[in-house]
Amino acid sequence: GVNRQFNASSSDDANADHIAKNLESLVKQMLDEVSSEDETMGQGGEELVKRLEELLKNPSVLNSLFLNPSELDHLCQEIYSIENVIQRQAIATAVEKSILEGLESLETNDARMKYPSSVRCLLHYIRFFDFNEDESVSFDPLGTCISALCETLLNLPFEGFKNLLAWLSIYTPDLFVRMLVDPLLSQLNKALLVEVDENGVQHSKVARRAAPMIVGVLKWLHATAQRKHLATPESFYCKAIAGMPLEDLYEDLHAKKEAEHQPHGLLLSESPFLIPPSKKRDLLQIESQVSMVRVAMQNSTPNEGTDTVSIEPFFVVEIDREHLLEETFDAIKNAEASDLRRKLRIKFKGEEGVDAGGVTREFFALVSEELFDVSSALWTRRFGEEITWFNSDCTWDDEGYDRVGVLVGLALYNGVLLDVHFPEAVYRKMLEEPLGLEDLVDKELRKGLQQLLDYEGGDVENVFCLTFEITWMDLGKEQKVELKPGGSNIEVTSDNREEYVLLYVKWLLVDSIQPQWEAFISGVDRIMDGSSLTNLFTPKELELLVVGTPELDFAALEANAEYEGGFDTECPVVQNLWKFVKEADRETQRKFLKFSTGNCKAPIGGLGALNFKVQRAGADSPQLPTSHTCFNTLLLPDYGDDFEKLKERLGRAVLECEGFGLE
Numbered sequence: 051g052v053n054r055q056f057n058a059s060s061s062d063d064a065n066a067d068h069i070a071k072n073l074e075s076l077v078k079q080m081l082d083e084v085s086s087e088d089e090t091m092g093q094g095g096e097e098l099v100k101r102l103e104e105l106l107k108n109p110s111v112l113n114s115l116f117l118n119p120s121e122l123d124h125l126c127q128e129i130y131s132i133e134n135v136i137q138r139q140a141i142a143t144a145v146e147k148s149i150l151e152g153l154e155s156l157e158t159n160d161a162r163m164k165y166p167s168s169v170r171c172l173l174h175y176i177r178f179f180d181f182n183e184d185e186s187v188s189f190d191p192l193g194t195c196i197s198a199l200c201e202t203l204l205n206l207p208f209e210g211f212k213n214l215l216a217w218l219s220i221y222t223p224d225l226f227v228r229m230l231v232d233p234l235l236s237q238l239n240k241a242l243l244v245e246v247d248e249n250g251v252q253h254s255k256v257a258r259r260a261a262p263m264i265v266g267v268l269k270w271l272h273a274t275a276q277r278k279h280l281a282t283p284e285s286f287y288c289k290a291i292a293g294m295p296l297e298d299l300y301e302d303l304h305a306k307k308e309a310e311h312q313p314h315g316l317l318l319s320e321s322p323f324l325i326p327p328s329k330k331r332d333l334l335q336i337e338s339q340v341s342m343v344r345v346a347m348q349n350s351t352p353n354e355g356t357d358t359v360s361i362e363p364f365f366v367v368e369i370d371r372e373h374l375l376e377e378t379f380d381a382i383k384n385a386e387a388s389d390l391r392r393k394l395r396i397k398f399k400g401e402e403g404v405d406a407g408g409v410t411r412e413f414f415a416l417v418s419e420e421l422f423d424v425s426s427a428l429w430t431r432r433f434g435e436e437i438t439w440f441n442s443d444c445t446w447d448d449e450g451y452d453r454v455g456v457l458v459g460l461a462l463y464n465g466v467l468l469d470v471h472f473p474e475a476v477y478r479k480m481l482e483e484p485l486g487l488e489d490l491v492d493k494e495l496r497k498g499l500q501q502l503l504d505y506e507g508g509d510v511e512n513v514f515c516l517t518f519e520i521t522w523m524d525l526g527k528e529q530k531v532e533l534k535p536g537g538s539n540i541e542v543t544s545d546n547r548e549e550y551v552l553l554y555v556k557w558l559l560v561d562s563i564q565p566q567w568e569a570f571i572s573g574v575d576r577i578m579d580g581s582s583l584t585n586l587f588t589p590k591e592l593e594l595l596v597v598g599t600p601e602l603d604f605a606a607l608e609a610n611a612e613y614e615g616g617f618d619t620e621c622p623v624v625q626n627l628w629k630f631v632k633e634a635d636r637e638t639q640r641k642f643l644k645f646s647t648g649n650c651k652a653p654i655g656g657l658g659a660l661n662f663k664v665q666r667a668g669a670d671s672p673q674l675p676t677s678h679t680c681f682n683t684l685l686l687p688d689y690g691d692d693f694e695k696l697k698e699r700l701g702r703a704v705l706e707c708e709g710f711g712l713e
Contacts, residue, residue, distance in 0.1 A: 095137045098129075099144045106148035106178070109156055112171040119173075119225050126177050126229075135186045142189040145178050153198045164209035170217050172206075173230065175199050180233035193260030196237045200263035203270075218274055226280040230271055235288055238264045238324075242290035262316040265324070272323045283588065288324040299329065300336050303582055319586070327591045328655040334595070335465045337581055345391045365392040369413075370399045375420045379453050390456065390577055394464045408679025411648030414461055418469035421454060428454065428566075432492070438471045439491050440563040440570070443524050448569040455573020458596070463577045467598040467651045475559055477589040477596070479567065480574065485559050487551060492558075499551050508544060516542035518550060520557070533557060591654075598651030602639060604631050606658030614683075615666030622691035624664060627684075630697050641704045648679035674703040 105111055116122035132138055152171070162168040179196055181189045190196055206214065221229065241261040268286065275281035291299070303319040318324065325333075342363065350359040365385065369377040382390070396413040422438050424431050428450050430441040440451075461468050475489040487503075490496040502514055518537030521530045532538055533553040542550045560567075587595065608628050617624050631642060640650040646662070653659055660682060667676065667685040670692075676685045689696045 095134075095140065099140050102129075102141065103144050103148045106145060106175070107151035107155070109152050109168070109171040112152070112174050113167055116174060117220075119221055119229055122174055122177055123225055123229050126180065130181065138187045142181055142187050145181070146190050146195045149175050149178065150195050150198060153202055156202060164207045164213070166213040166216065169206065169210045169214045172199065172203055172214065173217060176233050177229045178233070179237050180228075181236075190237075191257065193237070193241055193257030196234075196241075196257075197260040197263055200260070200267045204263060204266050215274065218278070218280070221280065223280050226271075226275065227285045231268070231275075231281060231285050234264055234268050234271070235286070238268070238288055239290040242288070242294075265316065265318075265321050268324065269321060283323065283590070286323050287326040291318055291324055292326050292329055294329075296329075296332055296336055299325075299333055303333060303337070303586075306585075307582075319582070322586045323588075325586070327587075327594055328653075328659060330586045330591065331465070331595055331654050333586065334462070334582060338463050338465070341391055341463075341581075342393045345388050349388055363393055364395040365389045366395045366397060367413075368397040368399060371416075374416055378417060378457070382453055382456050387576060390460065391463070394460055408648040408677075408681075410464060411466055411679060412644075414457075414466045414468055415644065415649055417457060421457060422468075422470045436471050437473055437491055439473065439476075440566040442562040442566070445565060448565060451566050451569035452573040455570040456576055457573075458570075459574040459577025462574075462583065462595065463581075467649050467653070468596055469651070470597060472593070472596070474589050474593065477592040479559075480571065481584050481587065481589055481592060483589055485555065487555055489559060490555060495558075499554065502542070502547055503551060510544045510547055511541040514542060516550065518542065518553065520554065531557065531562075594654045598649070598653055599656045600651075601656065602636075602643065602652055603657050604628075604639060606656055607660060607662055610658050610660070610662065612661075612663045613665075614663055617664055617666045617686075617688075621688075623686065623689050623696060626689070626691070626693045626696045627664065627686065627700070629693065630700055638701070638704060642700075645704045646677050646679065646684045647682045673699075675700050676703070 105115075116125075129141060132141070152175070156163065156168075156171075159168070176199065179190075179199075181187075203214075218226070237257075238261060241257045241259075241264060272281075272286055275285070299318065302317055306317045306319045319333075322330065346361050346363045350361045352359050367378065367381045369381070394410055396409045398409065398413075420426075422429065424435055424438065427444050428441060428447065430439050430443075433439055444450075458468065458470075460466075473489070473491050475485060475491065478485055478489060487496060487499055490499070502510070502516075505513065507513060518533040518540045519530055520533065521528055523529070530538075533550065534540070540546075583592070608631075613619070613621075613624065619625075631639060634642065643652075643657075644650040647660065663681065663683040665683050665685050667673070667687045669688055670690055671687050673687050675687065677683060678685065687699075689699065
């Protein structure tokens with residue numbers, strides 16, 4: 051087996067160990083001999099370059115080295131810490147040239163690329179591509195070397211691919227990211243970089259041709275990381291994609307939809323694991339905005355006697371705060387599908403607020419309180435106040451679930467957060483992802499079923515006394531359901547317990563709530579059908595999109611805040627503002643956020659990603675602070691250095707924040 055070969059190799063190659071130590075000593079000699087300003091290689095530098103060339107162009111030697119990947123990682127960190135430009139360029143040139151020679155030699159020994167002892171060098175080669183390139187050092191500028199490496203990896207025979215996967219098991223998560231993911235992302239960033247000249251003309255790097263193959267290898271690493279829990283999603287986000295103009299990414303997304311059944315080149319939206327969630331959110335918002343304009347244009351009406359048309363861009367919902375949910379449901383029920391896909395605009399009866407976004411945010415915050423109240427018949431109370439889960443016994447209100455789905459769809463479509471406590475299973479179902487035991491909402495039941503699976507005795511039927519029938523209480527009456535035909539007479543044994551758990555989980559997460567779910571998702575699809583939601587987002591990212599980031603980092607909000615009207619960070623009233631926020635309890639902080647932005651949650655990326663402004667609202671006065679929630683702007687009178695006055699005035703405004711004046 052593969053593990054035996056690991057052990058056999060590790061005790062056998064004293065020469066390989068000598069080579070590794072010799073390289074490290076040469077690095078130290080280089081650093082001692084030559085300063086960063088010298089224009090010479092030094093004897094140690096010349097010897098190091100020579101030894102590196104010998105090592106990298108001979109895959110058989112490299113395969114026998116660094117059975118502990120951390121040793122190679124340490125060597126590369128030492129090499130890349132060298133600051134002398136002459137030495138760095140010589141090393142970069144040697145690495146590029148020698149890896150290409152090594153890959154060419156592998157082509158002539160193609161038959162051996164299925165053995166564990168032959169493929170490990172490919173993983174070692176990846177580590178050398180994390181070269182911190184700067185203007186003074188050129189490394190693989192055409193992408194030729196990284197292309198050759200990725201092509202070799204992607205063209206491995208099945209057995210070689212399997213053995214490469216086995217070698218990955220000796221990488222710890224931090225080494226997996228630093229030695230394999232980071233170097234490839236570094237090269238992808240370089241390949242995707244677009245430079246703009248003085249005339250505004252964009253120029254892609256020649257190395258861009260390497261991008262499809264780099265992405266191909268990253269896809270493989272990402273799939274492996276998910277299975278083996280070797281890296282977080284954040285480890286794969288690409289900086290070059292994060293910095294791309296949104297219109298370019300939207301064109302990429304649109305091209306993906308157009309080319310689904312046709313051959314095409316690299317489309318980044320086909321690899322959404324590379325795209326940060328904040329960029330995905332922005333993409334979805336652009337997609338929604340394009341849809342809003344299209345719907346408005348399609349439903350425009352000609353004006354008689356002129357060549358003009360009337361366009362109504364908004365779906366206006368006018369409601370009374372006292373009958374919020376009832377009137378909202380009526381508005382949805384009476385609306386055409388095309389109306390729901392216009393830009394939502396909320397009007398509270400008897401209030402003068404003009405909705406430029408802030409009123410809509412407050413509306414969804416208020417609706418959430420009523421809509422997802424667990425005392426409602428739509429939701430079960432079995433899991434307490436912190437979990438919103440469908441009530442399987444509510445079989446009479448499909449319309450209610452449909453309306454909830456429409457409102458969730460409207461929130462997504464209009465880029466507004468909801469205050470809801472769905473478990474991850476809901477987001478997995480929305481994205482049509484597979485479900486498993488880990489998705490069960492009931493923690494005690496999940497624990498019990500796991501114990502059933504882990505039990506090592508041969509007397510499962512006597513210890514657990516289970517059949518393929520489950521029971522529960524509904525309004526004081528016992529209910530039963532068979533998980534399979536004749537299930538009440540089939541005992542759960544060691545042989546069939548996995549089937550039992552699978553059917554139990556399926557019944558709980560799918561079958562028992564199927565009518566409720568179908569009504570809910572039908573409502574969501576009335577708004578979001580045709581969007582890129584299911585293609586772009588993971589379940590955890592979708593949760594962030596729906597409810598925002600749970601952590602509220604007010605230090606990040608302060609660090610990124612902007613000031614207008616004469617305020618700056620040195621103003622006493624500004625300093626007192628942040629002192630008030632820091633000293634406030636969590637509930638007051640949430641209310642401050644809602645008062646200033648219309649929502650008590652942070653968007654994807656946290657409070658540091660919020661465009662928050664503090665504007666001077668005149669000289670010192672008895673007036674309370676106000677806000678333009680549409681623009682995330684706090685309007686603060688200049689109370690000077692009187693902290694107690696600011697605390698009393700702002701505290702009162704925050705506590706009485708419901709209701710809008712002029713926006």
